[in-house]
Amino acid sequence: MRASLVIVGAGPRGTGVLERIAANAAGSVPGTGLDIHLVDPYPPGPGRIWRTAQSPLLWMNSRAEDVTVFTDDTVEMAGPVQEGPTLHEWAGLAGDAFVGRRVQGSYLRWAYERAVAALPPGVAVHHHPCRALRVTGPREGRQRVWLQGRPSPLLADLVILTLGHLDAEPDAEQAHLSEYARARGLVHLPPDFTADSDLSPLRPGEPVVVRGFGLAFVDLMVLLTEGRGGRYDGDTYVPSGKEPVLYVGSRRGVPYHAKLGYGLEGAPPPLPRFFGPAETDVLLARPGGIDFRRDVWPLVEKELGFAHYHRLFTAHPGRTGLDWSTFEDKYAAADDPAERAALVAAAVPDPADRLDLAALDRPLAGVRYGSHEAFQAGLRDYVEADLRRRHDPAHSPDLAVFGALLSVYGQLMRLGDIGTWWHGFFSYLASGPPGPRLRQLLALSRAGVLRFVGADMEVRAQDGVFRASSPTVPGFAVEARALVEARLPEPTVARSREPLLRELYADGADATPDGLLRVDPADGRVLDRAGLPHPRRFALGPHTDVRGAGAFVRPRSGGPAFRQNDAAARAALAFLRASADRAAA
Numbered sequence: 001m002r003a004s005l006v007i008v009g010a011g012p013r014g015t016g017v018l019e020r021i022a023a024n025a026a027g028s029v030p031g032t033g034l035d036i037h038l039v040d041p042y043p044p045g046p047g048r049i050w051r052t053a054q055s056p057l058l059w060m061n062s063r064a065e066d067v068t069v070f071t072d073d074t075v076e077m078a079g080p081v082q083e084g085p086t087l088h089e090w091a092g093l094a095g096d097a098f099v100g101r102r103v104q105g106s107y108l109r110w111a112y113e114r115a116v117a118a119l120p121p122g123v124a125v126h127h128h129p130c131r132a133l134r135v136t137g138p139r140e141g142r143q144r145v146w147l148q149g150r151p152s153p154l155l156a157d158l159v160i161l162t163l164g165h166l167d168a169e170p171d172a173e174q175a176h177l178s179e180y181a182r183a184r185g186l187v188h189l190p191p192d193f194t195a196d197s198d199l200s201p202l203r204p205g206e207p208v209v210v211r212g213f214g215l216a217f218v219d220l221m222v223l224l225t226e227g228r229g230g231r232y233d234g235d236t237y238v239p240s241g242k243e244p245v246l247y248v249g250s251r252r253g254v255p256y257h258a259k260l261g262y263g264l265e266g267a268p269p270p271l272p273r274f275f276g277p278a279e280t281d282v283l284l285a286r287p288g289g290i291d292f293r294r295d296v297w298p299l300v301e302k303e304l305g306f307a308h309y310h311r312l313f314t315a316h317p318g319r320t321g322l323d324w325s326t327f328e329d330k331y332a333a334a335d336d337p338a339e340r341a342a343l344v345a346a347a348v349p350d351p352a353d354r355l356d357l358a359a360l361d362r363p364l365a366g367v368r369y370g371s372h373e374a375f376q377a378g379l380r381d382y383v384e385a386d387l388r389r390r391h392d393p394a395h396s397p398d399l400a401v402f403g404a405l406l407s408v409y410g411q412l413m414r415l416g417d418i419g420t421w422w423h424g425f426f427s428y429l430a431s432g433p434p435g436p437r438l439r440q441l442l443a444l445s446r447a448g449v450l451r452f453v454g455a456d457m458e459v460r461a462q463d464g465v466f467r468a469s470s471p472t473v474p475g476f477a478v479e480a481r482a483l484v485e486a487r488l489p490e491p492t493v494a495r496s497r498e499p500l501l502r503e504l505y506a507d508g509a510d511a512t513p514d515g516l517l518r519v520d521p522a523d524g525r526v527l528d529r530a531g532l533p534h535p536r537r538f539a540l541g542p543h544t545d546v547r548g549a550g551a552f553v554r555p556r557s558g559g560p561a562f563r564q565n566d567a568a569a570r571a572a573l574a575f576l577r578a579s580a581d582r583a584a585a
Contacts, residue, residue, distance in 0.1 A: 001583070003030040003576045006145045006154055008132045008500065009162035010040035011047020012551030013541050015112045016069060016561065017162055018125070020569035022118035023071075024079045028573040030580030033122040037154050039132045039147060045112030046105035047164055054195045057222050058101045061215055061433065063259070064088030065095030066554045067104065069111045075559045077566035082118075084111070086555055098434040108552075128154070134503035135159050135537065143536050157579055158572050160524075161504075161539040164551070165193065167497040168489035177483065180461040187482035188466075191489040194219035202482055204228075204242045209468040209478065211459055212486030213250035218433045218441075220486050221246065225444060237443040246450050247478045248486075249457025249470055253364045254382060255441060256432030261391035264399050269310040271407040274332075275299040280411045292418045298337070300408050300422075301357060305340065306331065307404035308355040311397040312348065322347040355401065361425060364455035364472055372451075372476045379452045380445055383438055391435065405430045410560050414521055417512035417545035420490070451478070459483060491543045493517055501543060509534075516545040523571040524564060535575065538568050 005021075007014045018036070042048045060067065070084030071077070087107050088095045116125050130148045137143035137156075144153035170178060174190045181188035187201045194216050202208050202224065210217060226232075229240030272279075279299055283290050290296060309331065313324040320327070327347050334340040348354050359365075363382065369375040389395050405426055412418055444450035454472025461467075469477040492515030493505040505511055510518040510529045517539050518527040524540045525533035541547065546564065553559045 002033040002035050003580055004035045004037065004142075004154070004156045005158050005160070005572060005576065006037045006039060006132075006143070006156040007160045007162060008039045008145070009047065009164055009541070010038040010044040010112075010127065011042065011049065011162070011164045012045075012069065012108055013162035013164060013561070013565070014038060014040065014047070014160075015045050015108060015115060016551055016565040017160060017540065017569055018112065019069070019082065019115040019118075020079060020562075020565045021573065022115050022120075023082045024566070024570050024573055025120050025123065028570075028577055029120055029122055030576050031584065032580050034124070034576065036119075036123065036125045037128060037145075037156070038125065039128045039130065039145065039154075041129055041131055043105075043109065044127050045109035047108075049165060049193065050101055050105040050108055052102045052105040052109075054101060054105075055223060055227060056100050056102060057226050058195060058219055059098045059434065059437070060087075060101055060104050061259075061431065062098075062554075063095060064091065064093050064097045064099050067107075067552055068555045069108065069552045071559060071562050071566070072556055074556045075562045075566070077563045079566040079570055084114070098436070131498075132500045134500055136507075137536070139535055156536075157576055158536050159538070160568060160572065161500070161526075161537070161543075162541055163498060163501070163539075163543055164541055165488055166491060166501070166543060167192070168492055169495040169497060171490075171495065174485070177461055181483070184464050185481075186464075186466065189482075189484045191216075191485045191487045193488060194223065194486070199223060199227075202244045202484070204244060206244050206482065207478055207480040208244045208246050208482040208484060209453075209459060209466050209480045210246050210248040210484045210486050211250065211457060211468075213248055213252065213255050214427060214487065215256065215431070215433060216488060217248060217255070217486040218437050220484060221441065221444065221450065222437075225440075225449060230449075232440060232443060235439065235443055237440070237447040237449065239447060239449060243449050244482070245448070246444075247453050247468060247480065248450065249453030249455070249468060251456060252362060252428065253452070253455030253457065253470060253472055254379065255438060256428050258387055258390040258432050258435045258438050260399050260402060261435055262393045262396070262399070264396065264403075265393070266315060268403055269307040269400050271303070271307060271404055272411065273303060273306045275303040275408055275411055277411070280414050283415060290415065292422065296412070296415065296418065298335075300412075301337070302335075302340070303408055304357065304401050304404045305344075305355050307400040308397040309344070309348075311400035312353055315396055316353075316394070319350060319353050320348055353397075355397070360429065362455070367455075367472060369454075369473050372473050375454060375473050376445060376452055380442055383442055387435055387438055402430050406554070406557055410558055413546050413560050416518075416521065417514055417516050419514065453478065490514075491516060491547065493543070496543070498543075504537075509537075512545050516547060517543055519544045519546060521546050523567040525571070538572065540564055540568060 064087045067087040071081045133146045143156045146153045178188045228242040454470025457470045459468050465479040466483040493511045508528045510527045520533045524538045526537040
């Protein structure tokens, strides 16, 4: 009997696992041969999010030179490196280009086909364009993967879940808002992947309250403006007349920081310095568990500060009052934040050159405007200043902090579920929109198509409308028939619309308090509620408690997702080979 592996989810993560299976397959494929079944209703390679059948107006959020699905020698893994082209090399584009998502989808399809072609003889790949509904079977025996519309299951020696971003049932607040809207003929669009949202109920000229100012908002902004026939003439937006008027607010009240528009010249900060594998090992060894704010954030804060000041002192010494060696020694010895702040104040004369993470996180904290119109002008000034700074190498400590954020993320992945705050903070600082998108945002604001509400925006469902207000502009409120939640659904096992995950949880798989599937960080095996790894079930991706890494990464950045893919692939091949050998014996 041929060995059988089922991979549920054939997007970038599933493709990455397949690539690692091909790379590690030499001498590891069971002698009986191996059938790999990919289960996904969307095309293998791009999957749902990166499918080529979506609006050409939607861009990637990264430069083409910053995207690869291939390993290199910076990835710490046991398997062999199989290098390949970055997106810009493959597509023949400028490295600093922000390409459409359909181009990325084609790149991922090519990477999938390359992985399939690299598999050795005796390995066959089968794509099943449907959903997997549940997995059953004993720990010690073959698993059964039940597919939508199929009376008989796929038999599998191993199952790997690489499901990517998933839809979720509404939580109590979202359910209340949707019911309120239905009962009154209003429109409420819950969290969703924007490219899949039906935006037709949002009427031209009518106000729409939008809660969320991140990347999902940028997609919404594009689809409701250019997507409805508007166009840009330089820095001026020319409306089509079909646009609604978007009133946007969020917890911070500002958009994510623009992508940095320059490269690092000279040596980068030597990272990790204060938050590396040794510090992570100490945290993992704590018998009572860890608290992010108490135990982890002080290490993160010191690491980010080290990167910032290393760059400031070595690249811009004229803006400092100490030599780097003296400052570094004192900084390393200062464990108390107040002591570090005093050191920085004495050594860095200009407050604009100091790293203030609290102010970065909440730029509108305590800020008040006398009128709605004054805030529009004020926030446009803020965005314009951000664009200037993010494209000016004189502020290259920002780029050093970006590198430190990536380094920190690699350590945080080992800690499992650390809550939602960090992921939002990271995205806000390090994963914002391309600069051209923020210039479009400014043009839309000047045209009156986009209006800013403010920080800590409160939305009330009352008096037959949605009413939004913010302490940023005391006394101002907007009323609208429509409310859009501009964010992805939170990954949660209990509320997932993916029946396979819900069934897995009901069958005894463990989940974190935030609803993430618990897995063994070593290789991704699914853990039960006693903490035991399932020998035949693996899971990788954002629905797990090691969700931090994207399915594709910047070249030469260590690629934590690639390390996970390699570990899972090697564990799967070893299990399949051992099972076949036992059966033969």
